[in-house]
Amino acid sequence: AVIAVIRETHPGETRVAATPETVRKLIAAGFEVAVQSGAGLSASCPDADYAAAGARLAGSAADAVKGADILFGIRTPSAEALSALKKGAIVAASLNPHQDRAGLEALAARGVDAYALEFIPRITRAQVMDVLSSQANLAGYRAVIEASTAYGRALPMMMTAAGTIAAAKVFVMGVGVAGLQAIATARRLGAVVTATDVRPATKEQVESLGAKFIAVEDDEFRNAQTAGGYAKEMSAEYQAKQAELVTGHIGKQDIVITTALIPGRPAPRLVTAAQVAAMKPGSVLVDLAVEQGGNVEGARAGETVETANGAKILGIPNLPGRVAADASALFARNLLAFSGLLLDKDGALAPDLEDEILKAALVVSGGKIVHPALAGS
Numbered sequence: 522a523v524i525a526v527i528r529e530t531h532p533g534e535t536r537v538a539a540t541p542e543t544v545r546k547l548i549a550a551g552f553e554v555a556v557q558s559g560a561g562l563s564a565s566c567p568d569a570d571y572a573a574a575g576a577r578l579a580g581s582a583a584d585a586v587k588g589a590d591i592l593f594g595i596r597t598p599s600a601e602a603l604s605a606l607k608k609g610a611i612v613a614a615s616l617n618p619h620q621d622r623a624g625l626e627a628l629a630a631r632g633v634d635a636y637a638l639e640f641i642p643r644i645t646r647a648q649v650m651d652v653l654s655s656q657a658n659l660a661g662y663r664a665v666i667e668a669s670t671a672y673g674r675a676l677p678m679m680m681t682a683a684g685t686i687a688a689a690k691v692f693v694m695g696v697g698v699a700g701l702q703a704i705a706t707a708r709r710l711g712a713v714v715t716a717t718d719v720r721p722a723t724k725e726q727v728e729s730l731g732a733k734f735i736a737v738e739d740d741e742f743r744n745a746q747t748a749g750g751y752a753k754e755m756s757a758e759y760q761a762k763q764a765e766l767v768t769g770h771i772g773k774q775d776i777v778i779t780t781a782l783i784p785g786r787p788a789p790r791l792v793t794a795a796q797v798a799a800m801k802p803g804s805v806l807v808d809l810a811v812e813q814g815g816n817v818e819g820a821r822a823g824e825t826v827e828t829a830n831g832a833k834i835l836g837i838p839n840l841p842g843r844v845a846a847d848a849s850a851l852f853a854r855n856l857l858a859f860s861g862l863l864l865d866k867d868g869a870l871a872p873d874l875e876d877e878i879l880k881a882a883l884v885v886s887g888g889k890i891v892h893p894a895l896a897g898s
């Protein structure tokens with residue numbers, strides 16, 4: 522079977538869905554791989570390395586995709602690539618299925634079988650192909666680096682002959698994969714870190730990283746985690762109690778990193794404009810949920826918003842794209858693992874649709890949007 526990898530065309534996208542390392546392994550597993558020339562340039566993967574790994578280099582997206590059985594992508598393929606893809610081919614990428622209905626409809630119209638990598642279940646066997654985790658981890662890291670750059674002070678405490686610099690206070694809101702890495706990164710840089718989440722399981726995780734856990738720990742909190750491990754949308758009463766707690770805390774913080782998401786719903790609003798207005802001059806907020814509606818009131822995707830009291834709200838889209846080489850390396854390995862589900866024992870292309878991972882991720886098939894979570898809307 523032939524796998525195509527093309528240059529991503531989404532504005533600002535720097536990542537690539539296969540690296541020379543994974544191309545070599547895909548070929549060893551029995552695939553052929555076609556890579557569009559320049560596909561890996563912004564992720565530090567030159568054409569020559571793909572060629573040395575055994576890939577066929579193609580001059581255009583259409584040329585790469587022509588004859589391919591499978592298209593691997595970071596995001597939904599461009600119209601150009603899709604129109605060259607044969608009917609019945611497989612597409613595997615982050616398809617942003619809850620937000621990009623038009624993208625799914627285009628895939629359906631082309632008659633391909635599309636797998637949304639975001640829907641891979643959070644089960645042990647699937648960890649190795651979990652792009653949400655591999656990318657969120659880097660996003661959490663990069664958020665702290667961006668915050669530290671925008672912050673006009675140092676993060677660690679420093680005792681110098683000219684006096685002492687106080688350690689920065691960092692508050693992380695939402696302690697999933699991204700939040701945990703943000704905590705760890707801020708701690709490595711010497712900040713004093715606090716964190717909050719609505720899932721009780723996070724308390725111990727926060728404390729094990731040397732940060733302090735802060736939350737409204739009522740009955741609703743004790744039941745806020747779904748069987749799938751995700752957060753529930755909290756009641757208005759809970760949100761009001763949470764807001765009160767945050768108001769008291771946030772005014773003392775220097776850097777706030779927000780990462781809260783609820784699958785299939787807009788991101789919860791965790792920080793109001795009034796709370797931002799109560800922060801000190803020079804404070805920095807980084808809203809990782811800015812593309813899902815934002816956790817911070819006033820955050821705008823692609824912009825740094827400076828408030829009247831001298832705080833900055835960073836709404837950086839695609840933080841993993843700012844660590845393009847590592848993000849691509851991990852994403853590509855996730856796809857390499859995923860490719861193993863597409864072959865039968867003899868190496869023939871034969872996805873087992875009874876496999877719970879494929880079943881959960883298949884969003885488009887037979888010309889239709891087939892995933893139950895997406896039907897109807």
Ligand code: NAD
Nearest residue numbers: 643644648654695696697698718719720750752781782789
């Ligand atoms: P996510 O990106 O969906 O959300 C980020 C965090 O925001 C979550 O911790 C969530 O609880 C939190 N949040 C939601 N609403 C909030 C609110 N109102 N206030 C504060 N915080 C709020 O989360 P994720 O990083 O994808 O992780 C989701 C779950 O999946 C976790 O339980 C994680 O441990 C688990 N997980 C499991 C595996 C695995 O076993 N294969 C891999 C990765 C993650």
